Amino acid sequence: MTAKALAEQFGVSERTIYRDMATLLELGVPVEGEAGTGFILRPGFFLPSMAFTRDEADAVLLGLRFVLARGDNEIAKAADTALVKIADGMGDQAEAQMLGNGLTVGPAETERREELKTIRRAMRDRRKLQITYRTDGRTPNDRVVWPVALGFFDQVEMLAAWCELRDAFRHFRIDRIERLALCEGNIPKSRNTLLADYRKLEPGANV
Secondary structure, three states: OOHHHHHHHHOOOHHHHHHHHHHHHHOOOOEEEEOOOEEEEOOOOOOOOOOOOHHHHHHHHHHHHHHHHHOOHHHHHHHHHHHHHHHHOOOHHHHHHHHOOOOOOOOOOOOOHHHHHHHHHHHHHOEEEEEEEOOOOOOOEEEEEEEEEEEEEOOEEEEEEEEOOOOEEEEEEHHHEEEEEEEEEEOOOOHHHHHHHHHHHOOOOOO
């Protein structure tokens, strides 16, 4: 299909069509063609449906609002852009219904966003963490841990990790971590193996 025909169909300029085609290519859409010959969309590609039910839209928006309120700055920004993309793919009426559903999430009482960001990076890159952790009535001690999961409970975030000091899985409250840094060494187990070991201990964990 030529750029001229597409421009006429959508009521835009041919320059807009060329720019949009370049954007689609950057996103990995299998469009082929060039000026003067037209464009073709190769088989096997489809755009995801944005036809959510009311309950599905409520669930999506509530989840994204939770991330905006409780996540670190990077993942909160990702939730914001994801919401924009979802809204752009919906009709105006469906978008208005979703954004006006009345469901909200309160802000976290603690501001540990940088720590949450570092923990997410460690889990993604299979890196060990060096932490200084304090428990009630005890002197803080240094530990090296292998992060497995990050959980959000009421207003408290919890880190599940293999603790080299205890030679076992332990749970750490983020607000009790006084210092946290990435270690140079990688975790000696694959992410899947570490998760499988943790699930044996916590079969009800949704990780």
